Structure formats: C-alpha cells, structure tokens
Amino acid sequence: MINTAQETEIIQYLLSKKLDQKLLLEIxxxxxxxxxxxxxxxxxGFQEAFLQTKMNWxxxxEMIKADLLSTRKISRIEKDILQNRFRKMTGYALLSCVCFLIVLYIKPDLYNEVQIVAFAIIFGLSGYNFIFRKMKLYHYTQISFHPLLLKNLLVGLLVIGCTPFFFQDLKMVLSVMIxxxxxxxxAVQIQLLYWNTKKVNVLI
Known part of the structure; x- marks a missing residue:
C-alpha cells in the first residue's frame, strides 16, 4: 500500500509537470x-516501482511547447487534451461565424446589433469571472492574446494585405472582409471566457 509520504512524493513529482489540477488528480x-x-x-520497493512508473509515463x-505562438511549456498529454479542445472551439466558432454571415447577408443592417450583443456577452462573462474571482487580470490578458485569437489575427492581416492586388475598391472590400x-x-473569446467560468483549462 502507498502511505501518505509516498503519495505526497507522487504529487510533488506531478506538480513539477505543471499539470491542470483535474488532470493531475486523474494521473x-x-x-x-x-x-x-x-x-x-x-x-x-516503492522507489523502484515509482521510477519504473515515471519511465512508463x-x-x-514530457514538457513541450504548448503552441507555435506560445512560449509556455506543458506536458505532452495536456497539450493533446488542449489541442483537441481548441479544435472543437474552432469548429463551433466557424459554425457560428457562418450562421451570422448568412443572417447578415439577408439583413446587412443587423451587423451593429450583432456587435453590441457580442460585446455585451463578453462584458457579462468577464464581469462574472472577476466578481466571483474565477479569473485575474493576468488570465484575462492571456485570453486576449490566446493563440487561437492570434492565428485569426495573422490570417486576417495576411488576407487583407493581399486585397490591393485583386480589388480596386479597398474600402468596400475591407468592410466586408473584416x-x-x-x-x-x-465567438472564440466568448468560449474562452465561458470555459473559464467552468474552471476548464483553456489557457496556454
């Protein structure tokens, strides 16, 4: 049987891997x-079995870069979990984006209302996170510079940067493309804030 001191040693080792709390308890x-x-x-003995288990895991x-646009290092197993979560978030964001674009194509005048509703949701979720101390200012900064948002920004800048080569009326084209x-x-930021309220790790 594992005694308290040995369990503490296991926990200390897993803490050194900077695992999310829920994942740490599971592992x-x-x-x-x-x-x-x-x-x-x-x-x-315990030490020999512990060493063998560490080798098995x-x-x-193994500590690796969390993302191409992140300097933070996390364990490979946590990266796999996060990347799978990010793929789902990207899918939901794309789906909601397409739905809103269809609505805006039918009723272009609704764009301002969509912006107001989106900002209201972001403000509401941010306020909830701060009021109930589920998020600190540092975490909000992490969300604002999240790799999913940075990749979207980079793609947007790349696409917009290419528009002068293909279109003459840049003002009209940019107003549509943005x-x-x-x-x-x-949609991504709303999801990040929502999952933060649920204490689900989405930050890297």
Whole structure:
C-alpha cells in the first residue's frame, strides 16, 4: 500500500509537470495504481516501482511547447487534451461565424446589433469571472492574446494585405472582409471566457 509520504512524493513529482489540477488528480490515481501493482506483483520497493512508473509515463509527461505562438511549456498529454479542445472551439466558432454571415447577408443592417450583443456577452462573462474571482487580470490578458485569437489575427492581416492586388475598391472590400474575422474572434473569446467560468483549462 502507498502511505501518505509516498503519495505526497507522487504529487510533488506531478506538480513539477505543471499539470491542470483535474488532470493531475486523474494521473495521480493511475500512478498509485501502477506503483501498487508493481510492488505487489514484482515484490519491489516503492522507489523502484515509482521510477519504473515515471519511465512508463515519460512520453506523456514530457514538457513541450504548448503552441507555435506560445512560449509556455506543458506536458505532452495536456497539450493533446488542449489541442483537441481548441479544435472543437474552432469548429463551433466557424459554425457560428457562418450562421451570422448568412443572417447578415439577408439583413446587412443587423451587423451593429450583432456587435453590441457580442460585446455585451463578453462584458457579462468577464464581469462574472472577476466578481466571483474565477479569473485575474493576468488570465484575462492571456485570453486576449490566446493563440487561437492570434492565428485569426495573422490570417486576417495576411488576407487583407493581399486585397490591393485583386480589388480596386479597398474600402468596400475591407468592410466586408473584416466581418468574418471579427465574428470568429468574438465567438472564440466568448468560449474562452465561458470555459473559464467552468474552471476548464483553456489557457496556454
């Protein structure tokens, strides 16, 4: 059996991997189970079983860059979880963006109302996060410069930068082209703030 001191040693090791709290607790249970099995089946001591378990998890717990546009390093297993979460967020953002563009195509005058509603939702979620101390100013800064938003900005700048080569009326073209990028960024930011209220890790 694993005693309290040994469990603390396992937790300290996992904390060094900067894991999200929920993920840390889940992996800790796996560590304890595997170490216990090794100690019972192979009649080994804790340290030897712990070392073997760390070797078994070395690939998943290897520290790598969280994203191309992030300097932070996280474990490979957490990166896989986050990237899967980001793919879903991107899909939802694209879907909502397309839906709003269809609505705006039918009723172009609604764009200002859509902006007001979007900013109201962002303001409301931000206020909720700050009031109930689910987010600090540092976290809000992280959300504002989230890789998903930065990638959207870079693609937008690239596309807009190419427009002079293909169109003459730049003012009209830009007024149309900027809308999908704004809608996508808004949908992503709303999701980031929403998941933060649920204490789901979306920051890298």
């Amino acid at each position: 800790k249970d796996h560590f304890i189970l595997q170490i216990t099995n090794l100690m019972e089946e192979h009649n080994t 070395s690939y998943e717990l 809308k999908p990028f704004f809608l996508f960024a808004t």
